[in-house]
Amino acid sequence: MTVTGAPAAGDNIPVRAGRGRRKASPEATDERRRIILAAALDVFSRHGFAAARLDDVAAQAGVAKGTLYLYFPNKQTLFQELIRSYLSPLFDKLAQETPPDVPPQAFIARFFEMFRTQVLGTERQRILHLLISEGSRFPEIAEFYHREVVSRGIELVQGVLRRAAQEGVPSAATLAQFPQLLVAPMIVAVIWDSLFGRIHPLDVDGMLKAHVRLLTSSEEPKP
Amino acid sequence: MTVTGAPAAGDNIPVRAGRGRRKASPEATDERRRIILAAALDVFSRHGFAAARLDDVAAQAGVAKGTLYLYFPNKQTLFQELIRSYLSPLFDKLAQETPPDVPPQAFIARFFEMFRTQVLGTERQRILHLLISEGSRFPEIAEFYHREVVSRGIELVQGVLRRAAQEGVPSAATLAQFPQLLVAPMIVAVIWDSLFGRIHPLDVDGMLKAHVRLLTSSEEPKP
DNA sequence: AAATAATGACTGACTGGTCAGTCATTATTT
DNA sequence: AAATAATGACTGACCAGTCAGTCATTATTT
Numbered sequence: 001m002t003v004t005g006a007p008a009a010g011d012n013i014p015v016r017a018g019r020g021r022r023k024a025s026p027e028a029t030d031e032r033r034r035i036i037l038a039a040a041l042d043v044f045s046r047h048g049f050a051a052a053r054l055d056d057v058a059a060q061a062g063v064a065k066g067t068l069y070l071y072f073p074n075k076q077t078l079f080q081e082l083i084r085s086y087l088s089p090l091f092d093k094l095a096q097e098t099p100p101d102v103p104p105q106a107f108i109a110r111f112f113e114m115f116r117t118q119v120l121g122t123e124r125q126r127i128l129h130l131l132i133s134e135g136s137r138f139p140e141i142a143e144f145y146h147r148e149v150v151s152r153g154i155e156l157v158q159g160v161l162r163r164a165a166q167e168g169v170p171s172a173a174t175l176a177q178f179p180q181l182l183v184a185p186m187i188v189a190v191i192w193d194s195l196f197g198r199i200h201p202l203d204v205d206g207m208l209k210a211h212v213r214l215l216t217s218s219e220e221p222k223p
Numbered sequence: 224m225t226v227t228g229a230p231a232a233g234d235n236i237p238v239r240a241g242r243g244r245r246k247a248s249p250e251a252t253d254e255r256r257r258i259i260l261a262a263a264l265d266v267f268s269r270h271g272f273a274a275a276r277l278d279d280v281a282a283q284a285g286v287a288k289g290t291l292y293l294y295f296p297n298k299q300t301l302f303q304e305l306i307r308s309y310l311s312p313l314f315d316k317l318a319q320e321t322p323p324d325v326p327p328q329a330f331i332a333r334f335f336e337m338f339r340t341q342v343l344g345t346e347r348q349r350i351l352h353l354l355i356s357e358g359s360r361f362p363e364i365a366e367f368y369h370r371e372v373v374s375r376g377i378e379l380v381q382g383v384l385r386r387a388a389q390e391g392v393p394s395a396a397t398l399a400q401f402p403q404l405l406v407a408p409m410i411v412a413v414i415w416d417s418l419f420g421r422i423h424p425l426d427v428d429g430m431l432k433a434h435v436r437l438l439t440s441s442e443e444p445k446p
Numbered sequence: 447a448a449a450t451a452a453t454g455a456c457t458g459a460c461t462g463g464t465c466a467g468t469c470a471t472t473a474t475t476t
Numbered sequence: 477a478a479a480t481a482a483t484g485a486c487t488g489a490c491c492a493g494t495c496a497g498t499c500a501t502t503a504t505t506t
Contacts, residue, residue, distance in 0.1 A: 024481070048360060050273035054466065064483040066468080075466065133356035136417040137271060146419050171437050178430045180415065181437065184407035191410060192403065194359040196369050207401045214394050214404065215437065242503040243453030277492065287457040289494080298492065450505075457498075464490085472483075 033071050036061045038123075040082050045126040049079055049134050079134075080141055086127040090118055091149045095156055104164040104172060105216060108182070111157075112208050115186050120204060129194050132187070154179045171215065185211045256294050259284045261346075263305050268349040272302055272357050302357075303364055309350040313341055314372045318379055327387040327395060328439060331405070334380075335431050338409050343427060352417050355410070377402045394438065408434045 039061035044052045054075060058065040072078040094114055098107060119125050135142045161176035175182055189204045196202070262284035267275045277298060281288040295301040317337055321330060342348050358365045384399035398405055412427045419425070 142418045146422055174433045178433050180411050184411040187411050188403050188407040195365045199369055210397045210401050211404055244501045
């Protein structure tokens with residue numbers, strides 16, 4: 001239930017942009033866009049794509065419904081832009097920060113830390129869940145995400161681990177072949193939280209640490 | 224609920240008249256139900272709950288729309304029964320087959336084999352995906368599934384692995400604490416297939432074997 | 447056997463509500 | 477006045493759920 005009361009409510013949006021200006025500044029336009037996307041994230045992640053109502057998105061963004069259509073041509077595009085806008089930047093950061101000769105242990109540690117700090121409990125977790133649950137119905141999104149994040153992530157992991165494998169770390173070769181095994185507990189954490197979080201909370205931190213422990217305990221080179 | 228017991232039993236009770244069409248046999252009713260559920264699986268898994276049309280379910284089942292409502296009171300219940308009916312029996316089988324003193328390696332092997340043969344590529348995979356993607360919007364289903372399958376599965380795994388841990392298998396204790404780590408690659412396999420299956424198929428068999436290899440390589444007792 | 451009566455599983459046209467998307471109108475700035 | 481941004485009432489398609497009616501089947505009577 002969005003409170004539709006107070007008509008004259010003085011919203012604290014810095015750039016009100018009023019009803020019109022000869023040309024809105026790009027910053028104001030961007031800000032509006034961001035506000036709409038934030039509202040969309042909330043509504044979509046609460047109800048899923050099909051059951052989400054654009055009336056709710058508009059209300060939550062403090063905007064009229066018609067305004068949405070000034071920024072996005074239709075519901076599906078809004079949804080796609082939503083996923084695009086939240087997930088793209090994160091991976092870039094990790095890739096950028098990874099020097100080509102990072103030790104595998106450090107890389108893995110950084111990888112998991114990034115997930116803990118940048119995804120867990122943030123809007124990105126909700127986006128990720130949205131992607132997981134709706135992605136199969138939006139091939140464009142799945143393809144985009146695969147191209148921009150997944151395949152590049154795989155290459156990144158493989159690059160680091162193949163070197164480790166050549167240096168004799170036994171399980172590195174296996175992980176390099178199936179980087180999904182490295183990521184799997186993160187995915188499960190997101191799903192678990194969405195399904196059973198209320199009933200039976202999961203110690204995600206503990207689980208991820210346990211996972212790394214399992215991997216690295218078998219990663220020690222044989223003496 | 225009229226329990227139609229054996230007719231020859233109590234004899235002429237206030238029987239007013241025995242005219243008319245007889246009640247459909249339980250087998251026939253069950254069969255119809257199964258047909259409707261099969262159609263529902265197809266339609267729901269293709270479009271998701273909200274976007275699935277009961278007109279389509281009816282058409283696919285070769286039945287009029289009104290007939291659906293003779294078997295299920297509404298769309299949501301149909302959906303819930305769908306998930307219930309497909310997933311419940313599987314776990315029972317695994318639990319039943321597991322003797323209390325099974326060696327951990329054998330148990331794990333059986334566990335993964337079961338997933339490969341009973342879930343991968345079957346309707347159960349589609350149901351599982353449906354559960355993952357829609358479950359958060361159906362607390363009843365999530366709770367049911369947690370109670371009937373997940374928590375029992377956890378206990379089963381813990382039972383086996385705790386014994387192993389006491390016998391000195393080093394990583395067994397960790398896995399017993401987070402059985403999710405054992406299952407994670409299966410979940411990822413299902414999600415990967417739904418999102419990227421077309422773009423970039425995953426060698427699930429290979430991945431699962433690799434996973435078991437990683438786990439058991441660190442499970443060897445230290446000499 | 448044939449006619450009659452009763453039954454209930456099944457049907458599908460219909461209703462009422464919902465919601466994505468539109469557009470005439472209004473407000474604001476130059 | 478002209479250009480632009482924003483609005484929100486409105487429309488039309490869509491669909492879950494309903495219900496008056498059909499028909500095959502079975503029991504009873506003649």
